[in-house]
Amino acid sequence: MSASGGTRAIVAALLANTGIAVTKFVAFLLTGSSSMLAESIHSVADSGNQGLLLLGGRRAKRAATPQHPFGYGRERYIYAFIVSIVLFTVGGLFALYEAYHKWSHPEGIESWQWVPVVVLVSAIVMETFSFRTAIQESNRVRGEQSWVRFVRRAKAPELPVVLLEDLGALVGLIFALFGVGMTLVTNDGRWDAAGTAMIGVLLVVIAVILAIETKSLLLGEGAEAHEVQAIEQAMTAGPEVERIIHMKTLYLGPEELMVAAKVAVTSFGSVEELARGINAVEARVRAAVPTARVIYLEPDVYVASGTERTESEPGETVGLSGG
Known part of the structure; x- marks a missing residue:
């Protein structure tokens, strides 16, 4: 994967999520919707994650040192793993807690009822553009692989991470729109809590998938x-x-x-x-x-019987590596 392609996808996601986070949080302050709060925290976590990916890519470019003779390339894997942890804790667990709280004390949306709908629809549009950029950059390197295989086998973590985050963001927005819409129709705040819970479960699942894949990269994978x-x-x-x-x-x-x-x-x-x-x-x-x-x-020297000599005999040279 070209590093530039991954960087373009990260920057597009970062810009989209930063703008979306601000508008969602404003909508939460106006309406008190738990779905909007969960989505606000989700977008903040995503923005932080994209920042971590950019930082990891920058630090991975450092030159090799005597202490790290093979360089710092794997630092990109470390930051991708941190992203999965942030998504799990800040995004998923917070949304599940907020869903439990709102289910126990349900509240309808009494004021500014049109705001969350407008914000969520606008966010879906912006997130779609970010997702489209990630798909385009991934297609440059995906080849004939299926999407599942691309996410599982990609050695560069940035594009799979952004793809899963953007997909999760789009599905999460649909869940939030469902919860808010049903709350407005029924005036029952438990629908809002249900939408928040769906967002939380979605983020936890995506975080677990990312953690499993980046763990494999951290342990060390061989060539395809x-x-x-x-x-x-x-x-x-x-x-x-x-x-x-x-x-x-x-x-x-x-x-x-x-x-x-x-x-x-x-x-x-x-x-x-x-x-x-x-x-x-x-x-x-x-x-x-x-x-x-x-x-x-x-x-x-290969012996015809099928065994090789692993120790040098007088006059032989073994273990020589070219430049």
Whole structure:
């Protein structure tokens, strides 16, 4: 995923949610609607979340240090995980508490009855534009994947987070409009509480999904099957490598893949020739999978019986990595 695409989606969501939060809170002050309060807090949480994603993207660009030799790419995953926690606590649990409170002490909407309807309809329009931007940016990198697979397998967390947040915001607005509308029709504040509870449950579900997916990224995910296949083909495409003995991959960040492999090499006349061969293999891998930026190759000798020698014998060179 291009970082610029994710940034555009985040900025669009941030601008939309900031404006929506202000109008919702004004509507709550005028009407006392719990659905409006829940939606106000929801939009404030979303705005804060987008700020966290932007901060994470900025901090992830820091150069590697001796203490963090592989850089800070995974910091984007950490901030995405924090987003899920904020959405769960500030958004979901608050809405559920407010729903319980309003159900216990229901109140109708007695004044400014038209305000929440106008605000919610306007918010749906603004949120639709934000959601549309997230969809457009996601489609640039989604390819043939289904939306579910894209959210589950994306290595860059920003677009899936914004997509789920915007989707949750749109559905939440519909729930709020339902609760407010039924309250205005029946003058029964429990409908408002019901709409608030639906918003709370929705936010908790989305937060749990985000937490599960970002947890997997934090633990460390390897390359996708098609990337592994491309790497293997690139390694064995030339005369340097007879076969791959074993290989492991790990995403150090959304756009940086580490590849470590033990490979059976052909005979080389000198260490210099071996080093040039390893460099050629690395160049082919990077051309095939551009995110494979960190590559460690360990040359070895493959024995016909199916076992490999893991210790060097006198005169042999193993464990050499190209530049």
